[in-house]
Amino acid sequence: MSGTHPHSGTGQLSRYDRFDIAGATREGAAWLASAGPYPRSTLALWESRPGAPVVLPCGTTFDVVNVPSMFGRRMLDSLWEDGPGSGPVAAHRGRMLLFTAPGTAHRLPSLLEWEEWGPAVPPLLCHGTGDAVTVPPPAGGTDEPAGPRTDSRWVVAPDTRHPWLPGPEVMLWACVRAARASAKPSVRISIFPGADQDAKVYDVSRRR
Numbered sequence: 001m002s003g004t005h006p007h008s009g010t011g012q013l014s015r016y017d018r019f020d021i022a023g024a025t026r027e028g029a030a031w032l033a034s035a036g037p038y039p040r041s042t043l044a045l046w047e048s049r050p051g052a053p054v055v056l057p058c059g060t061t062f063d064v065v066n067v068p069s070m071f072g073r074r075m076l077d078s079l080w081e082d083g084p085g086s087g088p089v090a091a092h093r094g095r096m097l098l099f100t101a102p103g104t105a106h107r108l109p110s111l112l113e114w115e116e117w118g119p120a121v122p123p124l125l126c127h128g129t130g131d132a133v134t135v136p137p138p139a140g141g142t143d144e145p146a147g148p149r150t151d152s153r154w155v156v157a158p159d160t161r162h163p164w165l166p167g168p169e170v171m172l173w174a175c176v177r178a179a180r181a182s183a184k185p186s187v188r189i190s191i192f193p194g195a196d197q198d199a200k201v202y203d204v205s206r207r208r
Contacts, residue, residue: 029158042056053136058151062101065105069095088157091154101166136154
């Protein structure tokens with residue numbers, strides 16, 4: 001499976017680190033800002049207004065695969081339970097935004113078409129060159145009471161200046177696994193607790 005990265009150590013990983021999903025680290029914020037034409041201005045905005053969401057272009061620093069929330073959660077179940085983990089992931093207005101390697105938005109639709117999964121995989125919005133997405137603020141929520149409510153938050157917040165990003169083959173694998181899981185929900189063990197949407201634990205060391 002191309003695009004994967006090695007796990008830390010060998011065998012079954014026994015220690016799970018609690019990841020701060022409330023917001024990005026300073027290094028993660030710098031990575032996000034680097035996607036825009038004026039990174040310093042974006043960082044200055046976040047210094048003065050940590051809760052401000054920002055629209056950033058895709059295609060150079062990252063692509064984004066935009067999927068329905070439930071299907072996105074199944075993809076993350078597969079990526080973290082049986083796969084290499086994920087890059088940054090955001091929840092935005094009932095959908096999941098999975099940050100991927102540049103070029104994924106162009107390649108993934110043709111791979112899915114070749115697999116012929118039909119309705120088992122819902123229509124995906126793939127944002128690449130020429131597109132832009134609204135990203136949650138590094139602080140993890142909006143502090144702009146006078147502005148529109150964005151309903152955005154980080155599920156897996158960026159925590160490094162050079163995050164690992166899955167490529168199209170990894171995303172295809174996750175889509176196929178999610179489609180199979182949705183066909184047999186009774187046998188799926190989810191890492192997402194139903195009661196507390198924010199209490200997620202990931203072994204983020206597997207991405208490094």
